[in-house]
Amino acid sequence: MTSDPGSDGDRGSEAEPQAQPLVCARCGIRADGPRPTWTCSVENGARIHFCDTCSRENLRAIEGRLDSAWW
Structure with missing residues (x-):
């Protein structure tokens, strides 16, 4: 039995997203x-x-x- 891309057996669309560098x-x-010493900021929702x-x-x-635009 083969699995077509749209079947329930295909988990490609539900895979966990790759972590972006x-x-x-x-x-x-x-x-x-991973850089635990980097600073994280939320500006304009991003x-x-x-x-x-x-x-x-x-x-x-x-x-x-x-905001970082000022510096």
Whole structure:
């Protein structure tokens, strides 16, 4: 018995999504794995990440809750 793509046996559309690599929203550097020290921010409903360097350089603006467009 073969399974056609639209049958209940096909789980391709229900598979868990692949985790996207982290990319710094400021400098564009890509993380090669999990980065627990990166900063995560929600701006305009979107989750964005900043690398260690960009986070340190803009710490006051981040703590002041300024959108990244201002810094």
